[in-house]
Amino acid sequence: MATYFITGANRGVGLELTRQAAAAGHYVYAVCRGPGKAHDLSKLAAANQDNIEIVPMDVTQANSIATAKARIGTNPIDVLINNAGVMGDDPQSPLDMDFDVLTRVLAVNTVAPLRVTKAFLPNLERAKGKVIVISSMMGSFTYGETSKMAYCTSKTAVNRLFHALAQDLKSKGVAVGILSPGWVRTDMGGPSATLTVETSVKGLLQQIAALDLKTSGSFGNYAGQALPW
Ligand SMILES: NC(=O)c1ccc[n+]([C@@H]2O[C@H](COP(=O)([O-])OP(=O)(O)OC[C@H]3O[C@@H](n4cnc5c(N)ncnc54)[C@H](OP(=O)(O)O)[C@@H]3O)[C@@H](O)[C@H]2O)c1
Secondary structure, three states: OOOEEEEEOOHHHHHHHHHHHOOOOEEEEEEEOOHHOHHHHHHHHHHOOOOOOEEOOOOHHHHHHHHHHHHHHHOOEEEEEOOOOOOOOOEHHHHHHOOOHHHHHHHHHHHHHHHHHHHOOOHHHHOEEEEEEEEOOHHHHOOOOOEEEEHHHHHHHHHHHHHHHHHHHHHOOOOEEEEOOOOOOOOOOOOOEEHHHHHHHHHHHHHHHOOOOOOOOOOOOOOOOOOOO
């Protein structure tokens, strides 16, 4: 049994990651910023009291991260999944950017994954664990549209950060995965998305299981395909 720490665990990809990891017998710290409103997660945790523990944490707030860290203490974490993310409202094309949106999206999608990873690095090191960031094809330079540039830029930047992190964590025995879930039917992905959350998450967990120090720092999708930077 491994220990997972999953952010944004109250809905979408994060809730399904929690469900499938717990169903596989793992212990899950299900991290969300509003446990009082997290009804689906609360139900899931009530049915899995032995291996799902809800941890309140806003990934953008240093004091909230410190409180969560104090709660987890020195417990080893085998897999930390930085899944929490936001798309941000329009406008966000380069010539028509809402700078508050750009700042907010970068805070959640780019700054927070590194801050959270640094906070829990001792727990990851104890387990010689793996740290994942859920990124997106929209962070690739090959993605052509310019309308969602706050989001795209936040994912490009987090890819760069986690690629560098992989280099720096190799000697500590911690592997880094940069994974796209595909286009998934969640609140963010919308109803026209091509993938169910179950299919995407099944694939993501397979890719996480396959990740090791040799493949650390690579960018791929839920189906195991390498993605262009
Ligand atoms: N769905 C897709 O097609 C798709 C495609 C590519 C990449 N992704 C990526 O996959 C990840 C999950 O996406 P999703 O589709 O599951 O999105 P979602 O349904 O919109 O869920 C987003 C999750 O992030 C949490 N979150 C946002 N800001 C937070 C904060 N400051 N602190 C803590 N949690 C916060 C949300 O919590 P609240 O409920 O409290 O807001 C929610 O749990 C994201 O990183 C997204 O960029 C998704």
